[in-house]
Structures are given as structure tokens and as C-alpha cells.
Amino acid sequence: MEQVAAGWWRKGPWTPQEDQLLFQYISQNGEGRWSSVSKCTGLKRSGKSCRLRWVNYLRPGLKKGQLTPQEEGIIIELHALWGNKWSTIARYLPGRTDNEIKNYWRTHFKSRNTSTAKQQKRKIIRQQQNDHIHTNSVSESSHEKKNEDQLGSIIDQFLPAESASSSDFVPLDCYLWGGLWNLEAENDHLPNIPPDYYHPFEGDAVDYFLL
DNA sequence: AAAGAGACCAACCGCATTACA
């Protein structure tokens, strides 16, 4: 059983050293057996904390930066379908975590009705800056186009009848977007998408941290 | 320049579910 003595586990933000220990452990032993991480690594973190850190931050294949319009559309649609089933929704957004989607929903859509245009624009500028830092996989021009789109109603934009032109689509990794619109209305399930869409990390842990 | 407000996100907590002895 996990040690749960009050004050024994370290809490708060993870340090790079802790991240590296956890990453090396999982690189060598694989995911799972979270409760034994502290024993094997010396980390003073609970299994839950280790799992959360791995899933939300360290796991290879995670995307950083702003969600694409396609991803937003998927979130909107799947949330309409399933509600707050964040982990389920996340399975259809490769590289995104349930936590990320949950946060995104809360900040972008839940309070959307109360956001002013000014606030929206501000948010977008910030997202642009953030994106610039985290990823260079999408061209600047497509960012600009995307952000223009975001100034309008995202939800309206993604109504199936008036979906964006194909030229706006970022060539996404795999299963995004189009597949969802092909769902039959009466279907309450989604196409079979392998849940293991994360590419296993095959390199050296140290190399990963030097990226 | 400083204070306030809002956005963003990492991380924690508690409950539910699953696995296993």
C-alpha cells in the first residue's frame, strides 16, 4: 500500500530532477506500478502524483501549445455527446490530456458567454505567443488564419453544415475531425480508434530531456 | 507605476472502479 502518512509525501511543483527520475524509471520499467515508483527511485511522491505528472506532462507524444481549430471542434462535439467525460474525449485527441481539455473547456467555453471581444482577442494574442514558444509545426500564416477564425464564434464555425474549407485544415496526426462528421446521427459510439495512439518513446531518457 | 481582473495551467483531493489475493 502507498504510504499515506501525513507530511511524508512531497507536494507542489515538480523539479527537473524529479521529472528526470520519474522519466528514467518509466523508460526502464514502463507505465504502471505507480506505487512502487517512490521505492525504486527515491522520489518522495505518491503514486497518484507520479502518474499524474507522467500522464499530463512527461509522457512522450504530448502536444504543447494551443489546440487547433479541429481539436476545438472535436471537443465541442464530443462534449455535447458525452458531457464532462474528459478522459474519453482525450482519447480522440492524440497528444492531448484530459486535464488539458478540461482546463481548455473551462476557460474557453464555459465562460464564453461572459467574455468580451477584447478579452477574446487578448486571449488569442497570448495563445499565439505561447504557440510560438512551444511548437513550430504550424506555419505562422495558418496561425493567423486560425486566430482570425477564433475571433468569430468557434461553435458556429464548426457546425457541420458550414465547416471550414479543407485548405484550413492542418494535416493532423491521424484520426481527427473528419471522422467525427462521418458518424451516423444515431450512433452513440465512435469509430474504432486504437487507444494506444501515443508513440512509445524509444530513445534515451537523457536525450529526451535535452530536447 | 501600481492595483485589480482574468486567463492559463499544474497539481491536489476525493470518489469510483478495477485488480488481486
Added chain:
DNA sequence: ATGTAATGCGGTTGGTCTCTT
């Protein structure tokens, strides 16, 4: 069949940053 440990999930909180006033 049952109790316990481990894991997963959703809700929430708190810190930091940026922009506005």
C-alpha cells in the same frame, strides 16, 4: 465472495503571468 490496494477520473484550487484601468 469479500476485503484491500492500486489506479483512474472529474472537480477544484492556487500560483503565475499578462493586460487593463
